[in-house]
Structures are given as C-alpha cells and as structure tokens.
Amino acid sequence: MITRAAAIAALFLAALGAPSPWAGAVRADPFEQTLVVEPDVRVDVEIVSGKIELRGTSANELHVRANGELRVDGSPRRVSLRAPSGGFLPWAHPVDVEVEIELPRQSRITARTINGAIEANDVAGELDLHAANGAIEVEGAPREAYLETMNAPIRFSGQRSAVVAKTLNGAIELEGVSGEVEAQTVSGRIRVEGEELQRAELRTMAGEIELSTSLAKGARVSARSFSGPVKLVLPAGTSARFDVQSFSGAIESEFSSRLAGDEPGHGHGFGAHGPGGRPLSFVVGDGDARISIESFSGGVKIEEAD
Amino acid sequence: MKWLLWRRTPEIPPEERAANDALLARARALPREAEPQRDLWLGIRNRIELTRPPEPTPARVWRTRVSVPVWAAGAAALLVLATSVGTGWWLSRPPSLDDPVAVRALADSLRDRDGMTGTRENLLALLGARRDQLPPEVVAAVEKNLAEIDRAIAEIHLAFEEHPNNAALQFLLAEAYRREADMLQQLEWWTTQEPEAHS
Numbered sequence: 001m002i003t004r005a006a007a008i009a010a011l012f013l014a015a016l017g018a019p020s021p022w023a024g025a026v027r028a029d030p031f032e033q034t035l036v037v038e039p040d041v042r043v044d045v046e047i048v049s050g051k052i053e054l055r056g057t058s059a060n061e062l063h064v065r066a067n068g069e070l071r072v073d074g075s076p077r078r079v080s081l082r083a084p085s086g087g088f089l090p091w092a093h094p095v096d097v098e099v100e101i102e103l104p105r106q107s108r109i110t111a112r113t114i115n116g117a118i119e120a121n122d123v124a125g126e127l128d129l130h131a132a133n134g135a136i137e138v139e140g141a142p143r144e145a146y147l148e149t150m151n152a153p154i155r156f157s158g159q160r161s162a163v164v165a166k167t168l169n170g171a172i173e174l175e176g177v178s179g180e181v182e183a184q185t186v187s188g189r190i191r192v193e194g195e196e197l198q199r200a201e202l203r204t205m206a207g208e209i210e211l212s213t214s215l216a217k218g219a220r221v222s223a224r225s226f227s228g229p230v231k232l233v234l235p236a237g238t239s240a241r242f243d244v245q246s247f248s249g250a251i252e253s254e255f256s257s258r259l260a261g262d263e264p265g266h267g268h269g270f271g272a273h274g275p276g277g278r279p280l281s282f283v284v285g286d287g288d289a290r291i292s293i294e295s296f297s298g299g300v301k302i303e304e305a306d
Numbered sequence: 307m308k309w310l311l312w313r314r315t316p317e318i319p320p321e322e323r324a325a326n327d328a329l330l331a332r333a334r335a336l337p338r339e340a341e342p343q344r345d346l347w348l349g350i351r352n353r354i355e356l357t358r359p360p361e362p363t364p365a366r367v368w369r370t371r372v373s374v375p376v377w378a379a380g381a382a383a384l385l386v387l388a389t390s391v392g393t394g395w396w397l398s399r400p401p402s403l404d405d406p407v408a409v410r411a412l413a414d415s416l417r418d419r420d421g422m423t424g425t426r427e428n429l430l431a432l433l434g435a436r437r438d439q440l441p442p443e444v445v446a447a448v449e450k451n452l453a454e455i456d457r458a459i460a461e462i463h464l465a466f467e468e469h470p471n472n473a474a475l476q477f478l479l480a481e482a483y484r485r486e487a488d489m490l491q492q493l494e495w496w497t498t499q500e501p502e503a504h505s
Binding site: 132133148151184203205206226246294296297 | 447462478488492
C-alpha cells in the first residue's frame with residue numbers, strides 16, 4: 001500500500017515537472033496539465049470570476065485546462081487550484097478564468113467562485129460548491145452535496161443524494177434526492193423530487209414550494225413559505241400525521257383522514273379557515289411520519305401521486 | 307413794510323412815531339428766514355389719531371356672520387364634520403405596505419419587541435463595511451431580500467394585531483428572523499474568505 005502511494009506521489013511529482021510542486025506552480029495562459037491522483041482525491045478550486053466545470057471520469061488522474069493563469073498546489077491526495085483575483089475589486093477589473101477539470105468520479109470537491117457559475121457532471125463524491133453570483137448545476141450521483149449561491153439558481157439532479165441547497169435570491173430545483181434534504185431561499189421557488197426522504201426542511205419567503213416524494217419510516221418534513229403556495233405530492237400508501245396552517249390561504253388534501261372520519265377514498269376540501277385560520281391536524285394511515293406546513297398567504301395542497 | 311411807511315402820515319403824533327420807528331428797527335433786526343425749532347407735526351398727528359373713532363367691535367362682526375344663509379352654514383358644518391372624521395380615519399388606518407419606510411418601521415418595532423434588532427443592525431453594518439468585496443448584483447440582491455424580509459415581518463405584525471396568539475404567525479416570524487441570521491452568516495462567510503490574490 002505504501003509502495004502504491006509512493007508510486008502515485010512520484011508520478012504526481014513527475015507530472016508537475018518541478019522540483020517542489022507543493023510550493024505552488026503558477027502556469028500562465030493557456031494552462032493545461034494532467035496529474036495522477038488517488039480515486040477519492042480532495043480537490044479545492046477557487047476562482048474569483050469565470051466558470052468552473054467539473055467532470056467525473058473513471059481514471060485516477062486529474063486533468064485541468066484553463067484559459068488563464070492558474071496556481072496548482074497539492075499532493076496525490078489533495079490538489080488545490082486557484083486563479084488570481086485581479087486586485088482588490090476583481091469585478092471592477094474582472095479577470096475571467098474558465099477552468100475545466102476532469103477528475104476521478106469519487107473525488108471530494110470544494111469549489112468556490114464569487115462571480116461565475118459552477119457546473120458538475122458525472123460526479124459521485126462529496127460536493128461543497130459555492131457561487132455568490134453564478135448558478136450551480138449538478139448532475140451525477142454524489143452521496144452528499146452542499147450547494148450555496150447568493151444571487152443565482154441551484155439545479156441538482158442526483159441519485160439518492162443528501163443535499164443542502166441555500167440561496168438568497170434564486171430558485172432551487174432538486175431531483176433524485178433521498179435521506180436528508182434542506183432547501184432555503186428568500187426569493188425563489190423550491191421544487192424537490194425525492195424518494196425515501198428521512199428529513200426535509202424547505203423554506204422560502206417569497207416563492208412556492210413543491211415537494212414530490214415518498215417518505216422513510218418516521219420521516220420529518222417541514223415546509224414553510226411566507227407568500228407562496230405549498231404543494232405536497234405523496235404516494236397513496238403514505239402514513240403520516242399532518243399539521244397544516246395557512247393564515248389566509250385555502251387548504252386542500254386528497255388524503256383521507258381517520259381523525260376526520262371520512263369515507264375511504266374521499267379527500268378534504270378544507271378551504272380557507274377564515275382569517276388567521278386555525279391549525280389543521282389530521283392523520284393518514286398509522287401516522288408515523290410527521291409533516292408540518294405553514295404558509296402566510298399561500299394555499300396548501302396535499303395530493304396523492306398517480 | 308411799505309404799508310407802515312405809507313401809514314406814516316403827518317397826523318401821527320411824534321411820540322407814537324418814535325415808538326413806530328423803534329418797532330421798525332426791531333423788525334429789521336429779525337432774520338430773513340426762520341425755521342421751526344423742532345418738527346411739531348409728529349405730535350400733532352399722534353393727537354389726531356388718538357381722537358379717531360375705534361375699529362368695528364366683534365359684535366358688529368357677529369352681526370355680519372348671522373347674515374350668512376342657513377344652507378351655507380349647514381354645508382360648512384358638514385365640511386368640518388367630514389374633515390374630522392376623515393382625519394380620524396387617516397390616523398387610525400393600518401399603515402400602507404407600499405411605503406418602504408412604513409414597512410421598515412413596522413418591522414423594526416416587532417424586532418424591537420422580540421429583542422432581534424441586533425441581527426439586522428449587524429447585517430447592515432457588515433454590508434456597509436464590506437459591500438466593495440462583493441459584486442454589485444449580489445449587494446443589490448441582499449438589499450432586495452432584506453426588504454422582502456421587512457415586508458414579511460411587517461405583514462406578520464399587522465396580522466398579530468388581530469390574532470396575537472396565532473401559532474403559525476409565530477413560526478413564520480421565527481423563520482423571518484432565521485433568514486436574517488442566515489444572511490448575516492452568509493455575508494460574513496463570503497466577505498471574510500476572500501480568494502487568494504496573487505496578481
């Protein structure tokens with residue numbers, strides 16, 4: 001094992017072609033380099049302005065291309081790539097750098113840009129992506145992903161992935177999520193498609209929330225929207241206790257409630273509960289999952305999936 | 307003086323003539339031009355004005371008002387009443403949420419009640435101090451969303467007046483405060499971890 005690690009390190013050194021690559025290698029425009037790395041290499045990418053594109057491959061090497069200056073530091077276990085910022089106010093004199101990185105699929109990736117987008121495809125390791133003023137788009141099967149912007153949308157398409165997505169100003173769309181999911185925005189809609197969710201926390205101040213998922217046993221789901229409607233689509237066999245309240249919107253449910261003593265197969269049209277409507281609680285099935293929904297001026301709709 | 311000379315006739319007795327001559331001599335000694343020692347007109351004018359008739363009394367004015375037609379007086383009374391009612395309504399009406407200043411004031415009063423003013427103050431101070439470290443679009447987005455949070459808190463404030471114990475309002479208010487705290491955290495994170503500059 002030690003021999004293998006040493007061999008990889010030697011290859012990495014050779015690839016950098018410098019006596020001490022860890023001291024930092026700066027490559028001028030244009031930049032292209034291939035490094036041999038471990039399958040779960042930790043990769044940190046940081047640029048101020050431009051675009052970061054990440055693509056997972058089956059090879060144990062990291063191939064990077066950039067259209068500008070890039071500084072590379074690291075080891076086969078950890079690689080750091082940074083572009084110069086361009087001064088104190090980089091957006092006043094932007095130095096846009098577009099970075100394309102092919103890396104092992106299981107790489108653990110941290111990427112950060114202040115003024116630019118991040119795109120990741122075919123990645124399966126942990127993701128920690130931050131873009132203040134650029135969209136984040138992910139497609140792959142990361143186990144866990146933390147995605148954050150301040151002024152741009154977030155789109156994620158995974159496979160049973162646990163995701164935390166946060167933005168101030170932008171929509172959040174998550175597909176293929178499972179386990180734990182958290183989505184927060186101030187202005188923007190939230191749409192989540194998942195399966196076997198264990199815990200979901202969805203929050204927006206101005207925007208609608210749409211959650212379509214199955215629930216794990218004992219799941220906890222909480223959705224809060226201030227001025228947008230909330231829509232939940234759950235499988236027919238869902239077992240959960242619902243606590244729903246909309247201050248000035250209507251509440252509708254297609255699920256039968258044993259507390260309300262409905263005929264099976266007949267849903268509720270609760271309607272608006274008057275101004276400041278009282279909380280509405282009802283149980284479906286055994287009621288082991290807990291679902292709470294609050295909205296100020298938006299309605300709440302709970303539907304059975306087809 | 308000629309007439310005095312003319313009247314100096316032979317029938318004037320000598321002792322009288324002597325008296326006349328003395329008088330003439332004194333008259334000749336008088337100055338050719340004479341000016342008053344002080345302006346007496348001011349005193350005279352004051353005395354004239356003091357003797358003027360007084361201004362019309364209020365009673366006379368009242369007699370004039372009584373002469374207004376009854377319909378006009380009724381209309382005036384109605385106008386006064388309408389103005390009073392209108393002013394009362396204006397003062398008691400709920401604040402307009404279209405006015406950002408009113409919205410901010412409502413939100414601040416609720417923050418003050420809940421002891422949450424610190425977060426907003428820190429947020430504004432941080433934004434003011436480090437706004438140059440972020441792209442202008444991001445600063446604009448932060449400001450826009452601060453206004454969005456203000457609006458939500460103001461709406462909750464108004465709703466609380468009718469439903470002070472509403473649980474959903476409490477949850478939503480807590481959520482608004484939490485968003486504010488998250489914004490502060492995010493802003494701090496983005497402005498303290500500036501990417502390495504080595505240009």
